[in-house]
Amino acid sequence: MSFSKSHTFDELNDSTTYWTIWVRAQSIWKGVTMKTNKFRGYNIIFFDDTNSRIHAFIEPQICPKFEEELQEGCIYIIRNFSVKYYNRDETNRAIRNEKHIYFNQDITLKKDSEKVIRIEPQSFDLFLLSNVDKLKGDNRFLSDVVGLLEDSPTKIAYRKEKVEKHNVKFTLTDGRYYWTITIHLL
Known part of the structure; x- marks a missing residue:
């Protein structure tokens, strides 16, 4: 194709x-x-x-x-x-x-069996908890809280093939389980 x-x-x-x-x-x-x-x-x-x-x-x-x-x-x-x-x-x-x-x-x-275009496996939004209260008052949109940040996100710089890159690491919890999340910044 x-x-x-x-x-x-x-x-x-x-x-x-x-x-x-x-x-x-x-x-x-x-x-x-x-x-x-x-x-x-x-x-x-x-x-x-x-x-x-x-x-x-x-x-x-x-x-x-x-x-x-x-x-x-x-x-x-x-x-x-x-x-x-x-x-x-x-x-x-x-x-x-x-x-x-x-x-x-x-x-x-x-x-797309030929994988013509690359699309990440997941898409999600991160909101400040203080903004969630504002979202609750707007019934035009559905909202769901699936977890809270356990610690402040940390931006980390590193080098790969002589190019400086960055990622952000944080821990997300739903109160029972904890996930370490890494987001690679473009």
């Missing part, structure tokens, strides 16, 4: 459906109504090689076309989809992005 133009999430808008993106599926879940438990479609969180995230939605009528292909952690090439903007009143959004992808009949979704 030859590499063709890939669009960034910032470039996406509702003016056309001729978009191409390379993304990793971070989370996939079924949407159901709370009162009737009726299936409403699939929700997906995608992120790209810049660590930008976007929410995608698949209507129940076209879900069977994608059910076997979609897997969390896989990288996909997605073409020909709709982009919609959230209105100000929509609540419980999973991503702090003003737009989302809407799967339509013309969309193509293909696993």
Whole structure:
């Protein structure tokens, strides 16, 4: 496969459906109504090689076309989809992005088996605990605290192949387990 133009999430808008993106599926879940438990479609969180995230939605009528292909952690090439903007009143959004992808009949979704583009295996946000209280008051977005920093992050400089590089190390805990995290800065 030859590499063709890939669009960034910032470039996406509702003016056309001729978009191409390379993304990793971070989370996939079924949407159901709370009162009737009726299936409403699939929700997906995608992120790209810049660590930008976007929410995608698949209507129940076209879900069977994608059910076997979609897997969390896989990288996909997605073409020909709709982009919609959230209105100000929509609540419980999973991503702090003003737009989302809407799967339509013309969309193509293909696993990137040739590994044309490198996308990190995970994407997450770190917030100051003092900012979490502010987030709780904004019901437009969902938030979840999965851990707390145990110690202050430390920026470490090192040399690799005569080039100075940096990483940040810290410990994250959920109260039961502790993880040492290293983030390599570009």
